[in-house]
């Protein structure tokens with residue numbers, strides 16, 4: 233068996249482990265506790281993952297478990313009421329019972345949908361996450377947020393439903409495009425900024441290796457990211473306080489995604505790179521952060537050939553529209569926008585924007 237790293241999400245009876253290794257998706261029952269007690273197993277994936285990982289579906293899984301397979305189309309469109317109904321009906325048709333296990337093999341979009349379905353079917357089935365993108369491995373597969381989009385916005389319908397375990401293989405990332413790997417790297421960089429300066433310094437020296445999927449560096453970065461997220465989620469599962477820190481760069485970033493319609497024009501991580509850049513710059517404007525933090529951030533991304541300016545993506549958003557969208561964010565309270573800002577690398581701060589004019593002028597300057 234290849235080397236195995238483990239981190240734990242501590243949530244009382246809902247605690248679970250995240251297993252990280254090079255190719256551990258080839259022997260998943262080692263990482264599902266009491267697998268034999270489940271009455272049946274349903275594996276859910278999407279067309280793209282299924283086609284790109286035929287060995288996994290046709291050899292490794294078959295060798296180990298008996299399962300029914302549900303394949304969904306790829307893309308954000310499946311995070312909808314239509315596909316939630318579709319997947320639930322498909323599951324129910326398989327004559328399941330409360331001891332049926334769902335295994336989700338896919339990226340964040342699929343994980344969010346399957347997680348939500350697993351919390352609803354028969355009032356809750358156990359589920360396992362096998363994330364297939366770097367973004368899902370370091371973020372969405374961990375922490376139990378599930379959801380679909382509504383016409384009123386992204387992720388507005390969902391639940392907290394923790395998986396029974398998360399099985400992360402770095403080999404599964406090999407079929408990804410470089411652009412998607414870089415997009416996942418945004419969340420890794422985020423963890424360093426909100427929690428760990430030493431980790432940032434490590435990324436400065438090793439970021440290129442992570443992006444080129446060097447196994448050892450990748451496993452280190454994934455484990456570090458999952459450990460930071462697990463610590464935060466263990467203290468604040470339902471996002472009543474410190475879990476908000478995980479949204480560093482996201483309040484600005486979500487505006488960009490929302491305006492562009494969550495299309496391929498900009499990936500989630502790319503929007504977060506821009507969002508973190510704006511959050512650092514705004515922190516400097518508020519005089520809570522030193523200028524060299526921005527220099528370090530920009531220099532690191534330049535080294536990795538990652539753009540962090542909106543203009544590089546050919547996207548134009550008026551400052552008025554940008555601010556308007558920021559006001560739709562879930563963290564707005566009493567019509568005040570709450571931002572996750574930064575005092576220094578590793579030292580985040582949650583702040584309500586008291587002077588909206590200041591933010592509006594900042595956006596005018598940044599978006600011209």
Ligand code: GLY
Nearest residue numbers: 371375377475478
């Ligand atoms: N992706 C942010 C969170 O899980 O809270």
